[in-house]
Amino acid sequence: MQPFGWVLDKLHITRKPIVKVYHGYGDVDALLVYGHVFMQSPLPRVTYRNNLLINSFAMARMFMAKPYPNIRVRLKWGSQVVETTADKDGFFKLEWKSELPLEKGWHPIKVEAIIKKGKVVTGEGKILIPHASQYAFISDIDDTFLISHSTDIRKRMYVLLTKNARTRKPFDGVVHHYQKLATSNTNGDLPNPFFFVSSSEWNLYDYVKDFCQNNSLPEGVFLLNQLKQWHQFLKTGQGKHTGKFMRIARLMKEFPSQKFVLLGDDTQEDPVIYTAIVESFPNQIIAVYWRNVRADRRAMVQELVDRVVKQGVHVCYFSKSSDAIEHSRSIGLINE
Numbered sequence: 001m002q003p004f005g006w007v008l009d010k011l012h013i014t015r016k017p018i019v020k021v022y023h024g025y026g027d028v029d030a031l032l033v034y035g036h037v038f039m040q041s042p043l044p045r046v047t048y049r050n051n052l053l054i055n056s057f058a059m060a061r062m063f064m065a066k067p068y069p070n071i072r073v074r075l076k077w078g079s080q081v082v083e084t085t086a087d088k089d090g091f092f093k094l095e096w097k098s099e100l101p102l103e104k105g106w107h108p109i110k111v112e113a114i115i116k117k118g119k120v121v122t123g124e125g126k127i128l129i130p131h132a133s134q135y136a137f138i139s140d141i142d143d144t145f146l147i148s149h150s151t152d153i154r155k156r157m158y159v160l161l162t163k164n165a166r167t168r169k170p171f172d173g174v175v176h177h178y179q180k181l182a183t184s185n186t187n188g189d190l191p192n193p194f195f196f197v198s199s200s201e202w203n204l205y206d207y208v209k210d211f212c213q214n215n216s217l218p219e220g221v222f223l224l225n226q227l228k229q230w231h232q233f234l235k236t237g238q239g240k241h242t243g244k245f246m247r248i249a250r251l252m253k254e255f256p257s258q259k260f261v262l263l264g265d266d267t268q269e270d271p272v273i274y275t276a277i278v279e280s281f282p283n284q285i286i287a288v289y290w291r292n293v294r295a296d297r298r299a300m301v302q303e304l305v306d307r308v309v310k311q312g313v314h315v316c317y318f319s320k321s322s323d324a325i326e327h328s329r330s331i332g333l334i335n336e
Contacts, residue, residue: 012043013061017068019113019123022205023221024094025195026129030254031098033127036202036227037073037090037113040066044206048166056161062203063228067091072114086113089227091202104131104190106219128221130193134185135286135333136255137178137218138248139263140270141198141208143293145174145217150267151294165210171291173321175215180325180334181261182218194220197247199268201228223247245273252281260284261333265291266301266317275304278311287314287331289324 008015017039024033042061049055067090074083078100086092094111106126113121130136142148147169149155159168182191200208202224209222225243252260262277262285264270271290278285288308290301305315316327328334 008040008064012045013040013064014043015040017113017115017119017121019073019111019121020205021109021111021123021125022202023125024109024127025193025221025254026098026102026127027255028102029097031077031096031127032254033075033094033109033111033125034223035073035092035094035111035123035125036065037068037071037086037092037121038065039068039090040064045164045210048164050164050167052162055164055167058164059160059207062207065203065227067227068113068115073111074114075109075111077109091227102129104129128193130255130258131186131190133190133192134259135181135261136193136195136251136258137181137261137263138195138197138251139178139220140265141196141200143265143267144263144270144291145170145178146208146211147171165207166214168211170215170217171321173325175217177321177325177328178217180336181328184328184334184336185332191218194218195223195251196220197223197244197251199225199244201225203228244269245276248273248277249280252277252284256284258284259286261287261289263289265293266297267293271297271301271304275307278308278313282311282313285311285313287316287328287333289316289318289327291324292317292319 018041019035019037021033021035026032045058069086069088069090071086072083073086073092074081075094077098080096080099082094082096084092084094106128109125109127111123115121142150149159182194186192205222205224262274264274274288278288292298301317305317308315314331316324318324
């Protein structure tokens with residue numbers, strides 16, 4: 001056993017290579033899948049207890065993943081073989097145009113990593129081909145629907161270390177709002193697509209996905225931020241926000257005929273980023289929602305609200321989800 005291997009075993013961290021495949025998306029012009037190859041990574045959590053020590057260790061181990069750099073990865077899609085090389089962080093992006101007719105909905109995929117001496121490791125995921133729905137939704141995570149205390153490092157670390165994905169709480173009414181947005185103006189079996197775009201790191205992918213599933217939030221595609229290591233744990237969620245603009249802009253370009261709704265909050269950079277998106281793609285944005293969490297930012301955000309309104313886009317700057325729901329009804333996003 002390697003030195004300190006017993007510690008990793010206790011923390012349920014495997015030292016076997018794995019391929020982590022995140023939910024992908026695309027259409028007839030391009031399909032896109034992201035993922036990581038790891039030489040060491042935490043195993044999925046299977047038990048949840050409201051215990052400070054257990055929850056603290058469970059969170060910390062998410063930042064103990066070690067990437068497998070510069071590994072060749074490939075994906076088979078019908079008769080097509082798509083290949084690329086993971087970067088120094090083990091991160092990979094597979095992008096291709098399908099030669100097969102695309103059926104709408106979720107499709108299973110498998111990605112292979114070619115480890116040294118010809119060993120192949122496989123990871124499974126899904127890719128979303130959105131239905132021709134009336135709207136698509138792009139939502140932030142922290143302090144938009146998940147109570148996170150992003151502007152207070154002490155409170156943020158407290159909830160991260162003492163709670164888990166099953167005991168964290170969403171804002172009152174936000175689940176109902178998102179469920180209505182997902183099913184409104186469409187067949188219930190063909191929900192409107194959701195994209196969760198956040199400055200939180202890929203380390204937290206399973207955590208936020210588990211939270212969403214446990215709280216019956218709409219299934220969607222997660223587009224997160226660069227992986228962090230254990231010594232960067234205290235800076236979780238505090239990375240650069242410029243990449244968030246680029247990820248949203250890519251969605252605008254990928255689905256040029258799609259009408260989008262943006263949902264965020266005023267704790268960090270959502271107001272600035274969303275305003276820039278509206279001014280760059282005014283014909284694709286129907287409405288913008290900002291949750292008011294910080295009283296000291298109301299005046300600044302109101303100036304951005306006025307800029308967005310001048311672009312002919314609906315804006316709801318709200319404190320309670322019930323107000324956001326009523327606004328969605330008033331502009332036809334919810335048809336009941």
